[in-house]
Amino acid sequence: MREHVTPERRRGTVRDLRRDNRSVLLWSLYFDQPCTRQELSRATGLSPASVSNVVRELIEEGVVAEAGAVDSDGGRPRVLLRMNSDYGYVIGVDVGETRVRVELFDLAMNERARADFPLDPREHGVTTIVERILEGLSAVLSDADVDASSVLGVGIGVPGVVEQGDEVLVHGQTYGWEGVPLERLLRAGTDLPLHIDNGANTMGRAEMWFGAGQGAQHAVVCLIGSGVGASIIAHGRTHRGSTSSAGEWGHTTIVVGGRGCRCGSAGCLEAYVGAEAVLDRYGRIPGQDEESALAALLDAATRGQEEAAHVLDETALYLGVGLADLINLFNPERIILGGWAGLLLGERLLPAIRDAARRNSLKHAFSETSIELGRLGPEAVALGAATLPIELFLNGAPLSVTDRHRSAG
Amino acid sequence: MREHVTPERRRGTVRDLRRDNRSVLLWSLYFDQPCTRQELSRATGLSPASVSNVVRELIEEGVVAEAGAVDSDGGRPRVLLRMNSDYGYVIGVDVGETRVRVELFDLAMNERARADFPLDPREHGVTTIVERILEGLSAVLSDADVDASSVLGVGIGVPGVVEQGDEVLVHGQTYGWEGVPLERLLRAGTDLPLHIDNGANTMGRAEMWFGAGQGAQHAVVCLIGSGVGASIIAHGRTHRGSTSSAGEWGHTTIVVGGRGCRCGSAGCLEAYVGAEAVLDRYGRIPGQDEESALAALLDAATRGQEEAAHVLDETALYLGVGLADLINLFNPERIILGGWAGLLLGERLLPAIRDAARRNSLKHAFSETSIELGRLGPEAVALGAATLPIELFLNGAPLSVTDRHRSAG
DNA sequence: AGGGCTTAATTAATGACGTGATTTAACCTC
DNA sequence: GAGGTTAAATCACGTCATTAATTAAGCCCT
Numbered sequence A, B: 001m002r003e004h005v006t007p008e009r010r011r012g013t014v015r016d017l018r019r020d021n022r023s024v025l026l027w028s029l030y031f032d033q034p035c036t037r038q039e040l041s042r043a044t045g046l047s048p049a050s051v052s053n054v055v056r057e058l059i060e061e062g063v064v065a066e067a068g069a070v071d072s073d074g075g076r077p078r079v080l081l082r083m084n085s086d087y088g089y090v091i092g093v094d095v096g097e098t099r100v101r102v103e104l105f106d107l108a109m110n111e112r113a114r115a116d117f118p119l120d121p122r123e124h125g126v127t128t129i130v131e132r133i134l135e136g137l138s139a140v141l142s143d144a145d146v147d148a149s150s151v152l153g154v155g156i157g158v159p160g161v162v163e164q165g166d167e168v169l170v171h172g173q174t175y176g177w178e179g180v181p182l183e184r185l186l187r188a189g190t191d192l193p194l195h196i197d198n199g200a201n202t203m204g205r206a207e208m209w210f211g212a213g214q215g216a217q218h219a220v221v222c223l224i225g226s227g228v229g230a231s232i233i234a235h236g237r238t239h240r241g242s243t244s245s246a247g248e249w250g251h252t253t254i255v256v257g258g259r260g261c262r263c264g265s266a267g268c269l270e271a272y273v274g275a276e277a278v279l280d281r282y283g284r285i286p287g288q289d290e291e292s293a294l295a296a297l298l299d300a301a302t303r304g305q306e307e308a309a310h311v312l313d314e315t316a317l318y319l320g321v322g323l324a325d326l327i328n329l330f331n332p333e334r335i336i337l338g339g340w341a342g343l344l345l346g347e348r349l350l351p352a353i354r355d356a357a358r359r360n361s362l363k364h365a366f367s368e369t370s371i372e373l374g375r376l377g378p379e380a381v382a383l384g385a386a387t388l389p390i391e392l393f394l395n396g397a398p399l400s401v402t403d404r405h406r407s408a409g
Numbered sequence C: 001a002g003g004g005c006t007t008a009a010t011t012a013a014t015g016a017c018g019t020g021a022t023t024t025a026a027c028c029t030c
Numbered sequence D: 001g002a003g004g005t006t007a008a009a010t011c012a013c014g015t016c017a018t019t020a021a022t023t024a025a026g027c028c029c030t
Helices: A014-030 A036-042 A046-063 A124-145 A180-186 A199-210 A275-282 A290-300 A306-330 A340-360 A362-366 A380-394 A398-409 B014-030 B036-042 B048-061 B128-142 B180-189 B199-210 B274-281 B290-302 B305-328 B340-359 B363-367 B381-393 B400-408
Strands: A064-069 A079-083 A087-097 A099-106 A111-118 A151-158 A159-165 A169-171 A192-197 A219-225 A228-234 A335-339 A370-373 B064-069 B079-083 B089-095 B099-106 B113-119 B151-158 B161-163 B169-170 B194-200 B219-224 B228-234 B334-338 B368-374
Touching: A014 A036, A014 A046, A014 A079, A014 A380, A036 A046, A036 A079, A046 A064, A079 A159, A079 B151, A087 A124, A087 A199, A087 A380, A099 A124, A099 A380, A111 A124, A124 A180, A151 A199, A151 A380, A159 A192, A159 B363, A180 A192, A180 B089, A192 A199, A192 A380, A199 A219, A199 A228, A199 A335, A199 A380, A219 A306, A219 A340, A228 A306, A275 A290, A275 A306, A275 A340, A290 A306, A290 A340, A306 A335, A306 A340, A306 A362, A306 B305, A335 A340, A340 A370, A362 B161, B014 B036, B014 B048, B014 B079, B014 B381, B036 B048, B036 B079, B048 B064, B089 B128, B089 B199, B089 B381, B099 B128, B099 B381, B113 B128, B128 B151, B128 B180, B151 B199, B151 B381, B161 B194, B180 B194, B194 B381, B199 B219, B199 B228, B199 B334, B199 B381, B219 B305, B219 B340, B228 B305, B274 B290, B274 B305, B274 B340, B290 B305, B290 B340, B305 B334, B305 B340, B305 B363, B334 B340, B340 B368
Parallel strands: A087 A151, A151 A192, A219 A335, A335 A370, B089 B151, B151 B194, B219 B334, B334 B368
Antiparallel strands: A064 A079, A087 A099, A099 A111, A159 A169, A219 A228, B064 B079, B089 B099, B099 B113, B161 B169, B219 B228
């Protein structure tokens, strides 16, 4: 009925209380920089005295720094506080279908270095990927002149289902991966704390933290690329389900007995609105580059070509139906359309999609949902992955590696 | 990003810590009665000393009582603890399509009194319902000889969407209710704390607390009656979404351009697997009693009547598809089939339903989900509603009415 | 029967924490 | 530069959970 009480991370002692308060303070400051102690007090509900105490601690640790003061009109000026963005760094990795990208950010999520490795489409072997990632890690560290000991963690977004557990396993349909122990394999080449998650989820995180999802508590971020996925956010947190494979929106059935899908089933949403499926329904020659083919399709429709327009109209309908299902089931306050194909299609079809969603969902829920395009582009997978260690840090996780950093530095 | 810090109910002071620990202890004891202080200490992670202290407090308040001891083998015997089931009472109300039922329970959820009011199918006026509920409240109180001041609260399960907010509004499609301020209307006739929720949700709660959902963290309880609904449980808590209309599984589209649905859309799940729809597809004469008609259909299929068997086969397929969607999206560890029609159909079709769900969902997620029948029957709506005030109580809610009870009693 | 043993529960001592009240700091205006 | 004003730090206090020590309440064996 209740989440099991984890013995390692109890909340029940006075010390846990402090950790929680510290965490609340950090979250508040992180998303509202710079701000004053007073504002923090109001925002968190903690007394000014406690804010003072905790902030002093944070400043001593170097996590927070003072940053000037606001002008006063007759009293002691309020001191502005900000995160010390050089306190630590995080790395985000985007393991995509066509490349591996590694980016290093500071605490404020400014990009400090990047490494890109194009992938041969036929070369999705685990060993290759692992090599590229490790190569990327050391590349960004040396490029940004950052010591590994000051890296809070590495977030990795991969395509496919990520089974969290004692041993993190990746089931990548697209890659032909089945139960790949990615963490263990990487562990051989690095000591950095690793956080592996589905790419749709990491991208969703990016939109929630810095993009179209800001401020929303309940949202769904839909990823439409060659295939279709989604990240479900409930109460501000990614819903992973019992074995962290939630969000497989693309294989939701919208037409019983419909078009065959690469998952083996039929009538899946992905068999209608994924880029591959859209192009397929249009009758293009397979093998061509999908991105330019879809652009060409959109172009043809704009020029009045009837069949193209028809395919797009249908796509808007199917997509709208898919969104309507999400609205009915989750009642999110926001739905965000992302992924390269989603953005391309959405730009043109958003009104039609909205209308289809309206027609296929219940009035009350629909009226409380806004459907918007993502604001960060497909690049956001790595950014979102990098927020994984940031989240742990803000929650006051015991800093394993950073510990060393502190005592060593 | 984070749930907003509610100023009224802060968690940040040492006192809140005690309230939380007390709550953790109560939950543990409630679902594992009777048990000893030691067991509580192990289960909650609190030190034996703290358990002792809090338990002493609870015993002084009369919430908890000692109940004998376990035999020892050479030491002081452990004292057994249990909730004092007469400390307070709760009332559950089931506002159904054919009747209003009011039940009074003690803290341990033993039924102490019940009142039933059949409803004329044409008489779903708000005034009538309100009258019946109020009548039921005083009836069960006097029948069980319980004073209103010792009632912790009243949970009410209604058909239709319940919009929680400053003013609770009920949108009942079936009743033709639109934005009915049920709480305010009842408030005129009673001072008891009221908790209004969708009947599917309250029934889901009952299964989670006492039925087939016990122990699950992520589950979906599917309600199939004349129509179709669901209650989504994530992390052990009902997912309500941003305006508490989540769980409208019945109006999820499974066939784009399919059968018309009473919601105005087409191809909804409800248009295929709700009792009304199943009977419709079978071609029965409308107006007949649904429960017996469905029983007759099942009977006919058993006797080998081909058309009946065909309709049922199709139903299993559609239902399986609907379940597969839930599995793909939520990755629950358990799916529970309830509602009078769900139980009737499930009894016969469960293997076929499971198979259809398997064929239409992703392997990994399906393999981790069990699909079971509800264990409590359709009677559970009131029981689940009554758990609403229980939950608040276990969470250590400030007892508004009970306050009076304490100081007066 | 009663001493010794074993285990449960309570109590005492300690340290950590948040809060409100008080004091100090920092700046403005006249 | 004095008086006023607001921010931040400090202090005194009460609360809490924890560990360690103590007391309670049974066994078992002679």
